[in-house]
Amino acid sequence: MTASPIRPRRTWLLAGAACLALSACDEPLDLDLRSLGNGFDTTGSVQTLAERPEPDNRGIISWPNYQVAVARRGDTISDIAARLSLDPRTVATFNGLAADDRLRAGQLVALPIRVAEPSPATGAVGTGPIQPPSQVNVTPLDSAPAATPAPQTGQEPIRHRVTAGETAFSIARLYDVPVQALGEWNGLNSDFTIRESQILLIPVADSARPTPAVESPGAGSATPTPPSSTRPLPTEDPAVTAPIATPAATPPSPTLETERTAPPAEGRFLRPVSGDIIRAYAKGRNEGIDIGAPAGTAVRAADAGTVAAVTEDTNGVKILVIRHAADLLTVYTNIDSLSVARGDNVTRGQNVAKVRASSPSFLHFEVRRGLESVDPEEFLR
Structure with a gap:
């Protein structure tokens, strides 16, 4: 199937986990991620x-x-x-x-x-x-x-x-x-x-309140003296000839980074609609995948979770965000006829919306781990 040109859909505005990372979503959804993480945006400091x-x-x-x-x-x-x-x-x-x-x-x-x-x-x-x-x-x-x-x-x-x-x-x-x-x-x-x-x-800076000075990297702190400059290195003891016993090698434990980025071995999520991928994931350009599907096709929840946000873009196109276990989010857009609302619990495979009529018609689907988008194909069965 030949992919038709589709406007890039950088739904960083949908990963807005300022609400999604919090259990109580009383604040507006932070679609730009500026408030996520207790200080993701450092503009106010300067x-x-x-x-x-x-x-x-x-x-x-x-x-x-x-x-x-x-x-x-x-x-x-x-x-x-x-x-x-x-x-x-x-x-x-x-x-x-x-x-x-x-x-x-x-x-x-x-x-x-x-x-x-x-x-x-x-x-x-x-x-x-x-x-x-x-x-x-x-x-x-x-x-x-x-x-x-x-x-x-x-x-x-x-x-x-x-x-x-x-x-x-x-x-x-x-x-x-x-x-x-x-x-x-x-x-x-x-x-x-x-x-x-x-x-x-566009709000302007307050000229009556000066901007705090920002020091260059490394400025303002003394460079510590390395221990080797004040104490000699230990000398080898020739009397020690026997090899030092070492414990049996054990497989290294996974680091936090590998735990956060490694996809499940056999996939985790159901495919939300059946169809060909007409636009692949490309971080920074397309934060998810576009799956070709006829208008009116039922959109399924990729896994059990809670509806974290239901919103729309300036063109009135609906956006659905579902929060799952392990700090994972799934994002669905180019949809209409939603059957769920914010705060609803959904089951794996539950119909939550329908594919919106467009040319071509498709579902835009994202998987996010906290702030970062990841390739959805690594999580689909």
Whole structure:
């Protein structure tokens, strides 16, 4: 069977064992693995992010090159446009929304044109667009007029327009910021849901809090003196001529690494669907295998376990993750008609979903050991 080109499916977003490695999944699934392992992401150790600036009474935050509106509870695009005397259809189109779409409180709406700058009249704490500190002429306090508010200062965030297939987690990883900060800045919901054509602001570093100095490798610690430089090596005793008895050789015990990486001798998992592998495992490019199967084919659980996550990508394609014994996870995507929910116990071979209609139709299947993907074919009977 000739393999058709299929878009790479790097479901590192599915191995998100921040939830999967924990028994209580109260936090959002960490699809980018940034929070797994009590400190997998070290970004926070070298930078501190600023909080999003407060809007004025109209809900406007203004930077030199663009402005955004912060939605109030119950707002629609039309409500925001009416407050700012803008055309609702223009604002909606610019944000990839409809004019009557209901917004979350705190959600950001990018403005296609500028409105009046923040000022005391609009309830702003300072004047005009937020400028970088280096470009603001700061007047000494003792000579500044009492009625003149200080200009607002701060770094202008990068704007990122979401494209098909992106997630909040992949965008956070792209800009090396915590996904929680990305969500807080943009008013995302607890699942960090984003949509195609949405404009996101990328959190900026807090210039008021300096970045901690990072020493070069090996710096900051004294090099220990080797014992041989202060004590002579022992001399051989010529009186000792008899060979030293050694215990009988025993087979070496497996190391932790070999225990973690060696596949079961006879396979462990059932094949979730019957069919040819139309795209093989390639670490870093395809984190699983694609098995060709007609749309509607029943998808079976590869082994007994617990449903750790049920989610979907930005195209609405369902994703199922099942946690098994021995720190193993199986991941199933390009599916629909799920018959299980998060927290359900499943049995080996239980029907859990159906193959989604696509061209070609197939099941994407992954096996993961903790953080790392492994070749599923090594685990299939």
